[in-house]
Amino acid sequence: MSQIESLTSLERLLESFLDRAVELKEERLEVLEGINRLDDIARGFLAGDDLTEDVGGWFAEHNTWLKETVLKDADRNRIALILGEIKREIRVTEDSSPAINKISKEISRWSHTSTGSGSTIDGQTPALSKLDSKPPRLVLKRGAENVVPPLSMDMPRRSIKQTPEPVSNDTIAMFGTVLERTSNLFSDIKRDREHLLSVLDDSLKSAILQQNKDALLLSGFIIYYLKQNGYMVEPYVKRLKEAENMLNSATGSTDSAKRRS
Amino acid sequence: MLNPSEKAYCLALRAIRQKQYRAAIDYFDKAAPFFQENKEFGLLQETTRLLLAVRAEIAVLGNDDDIIVEEVFSDGKEAKFR
Numbered sequence: 001m002s003q004i005e006s007l008t009s010l011e012r013l014l015e016s017f018l019d020r021a022v023e024l025k026e027e028r029l030e031v032l033e034g035i036n037r038l039d040d041i042a043r044g045f046l047a048g049d050d051l052t053e054d055v056g057g058w059f060a061e062h063n064t065w066l067k068e069t070v071l072k073d074a075d076r077n078r079i080a081l082i083l084g085e086i087k088r089e090i091r092v093t094e095d096s097s098p099a100i101n102k103i104s105k106e107i108s109r110w111s112h113t114s115t116g117s118g119s120t121i122d123g124q125t126p127a128l129s130k131l132d133s134k135p136p137r138l139v140l141k142r143g144a145e146n147v148v149p150p151l152s153m154d155m156p157r158r159s160i161k162q163t164p165e166p167v168s169n170d171t172i173a174m175f176g177t178v179l180e181r182t183s184n185l186f187s188d189i190k191r192d193r194e195h196l197l198s199v200l201d202d203s204l205k206s207a208i209l210q211q212n213k214d215a216l217l218l219s220g221f222i223i224y225y226l227k228q229n230g231y232m233v234e235p236y237v238k239r240l241k242e243a244e245n246m247l248n249s250a251t252g253s254t255d256s257a258k259r260r261s
Numbered sequence: 262m263l264n265p266s267e268k269a270y271c272l273a274l275r276a277i278r279q280k281q282y283r284a285a286i287d288y289f290d291k292a293a294p295f296f297q298e299n300k301e302f303g304l305l306q307e308t309t310r311l312l313l314a315v316r317a318e319i320a321v322l323g324n325d326d327d328i329i330v331e332e333v334f335s336d337g338k339e340a341k342f343r
Contacts, residue, residue: 029274
């Protein structure tokens with residue numbers, strides 16, 4: 001066999017290997033592409049685009065997912081969250097177009113149909129049940145706090161009224177949202193991992209490379225957990241601080257750009 | 262949702278499915294920092310790279326004088342000609 005024949009044979013072998021490898025991942029690839037497409041649509045809605053037709057197209061294309069077992073729990077949660085976002089954005093009213101009404105009904109139908117394992121009392125999975133209900137909105141009201149300053153030699157202990165900060169956001173709800181996102185991120189990262197340290201490594205990479213704040217929080221959480229369980233976490237703490245510094249400097253430059261504009 | 266690296270991995274697999282191996286390598290390279298320790302990712306990336314190297318060697322040995330002009334698109338934008 002000549003050299004060129006050997007190489008041609010090797011070429012065919014490699015090509016066949018790649019074809020089969022991708023074929024094995026075909027189903028998963030389709031799911032990821034579908035979720036990715038839905039995510040793009042949701043982002044479009046958030047940007048103010050009317051993508052009602054695109055949502056309709058997405059439902060038409062992926063309706064079979066409801067009857068098949070291609071979706072993992074993490075996929076269902078991701079889809080439920082994205083559909084929830086879309087439903088909030090389309091704001092159905094009496095004057096809404098038939099297309100919007102139909103999409104809204106379709107989202108509700110999706111949420112009802114895809115309830116399976118892990119159903120709650122009302123028959124819906126926790127994540128999917130969010131589609132039909134308005135997002136929980138808790139409002140904290142509090143007066144100015146009395147803060148006791150540290151004791152010093154020349155200053156008598158007294159109560160200081162702190163300048164009340166405008167309570168513009170609901171911190172409990174905001175923290176809940178971050179916790180949920182962080183949990184989803186953990187579900188995504190842990191998929192192919194065999195040890196929590198590998199998950200932490202990925203999470204730190206994500207925090208550094210993508211300047212992902214959720215990944216930073218997740219990394220901190222994992223590091224603290226590992227520390228409590230006797231692991232040596234110093235190298236990871238160092239990386240966490242690097243990621244934090246990068247994020248802070250990125251946020252700082254964004255803020256100053258905003259101020260300039 | 263999907264982070265840019267996951268998205269690039271996804272696109273790399275799709276490129277392999279369409280036998281666009283050079284585009285696949287570009288996507289693999291984009292995704293590499295995130296998937297550095299993923300053995301499956303490494304295997305697919307290196308196999309694709311090897312396939313391209315084998316093809317280049319075949320072209321040299323076969324004295325292939327044909328010039329293949331192919332447009333390569335990345336994220337819907339023209340990236341380069343080869």
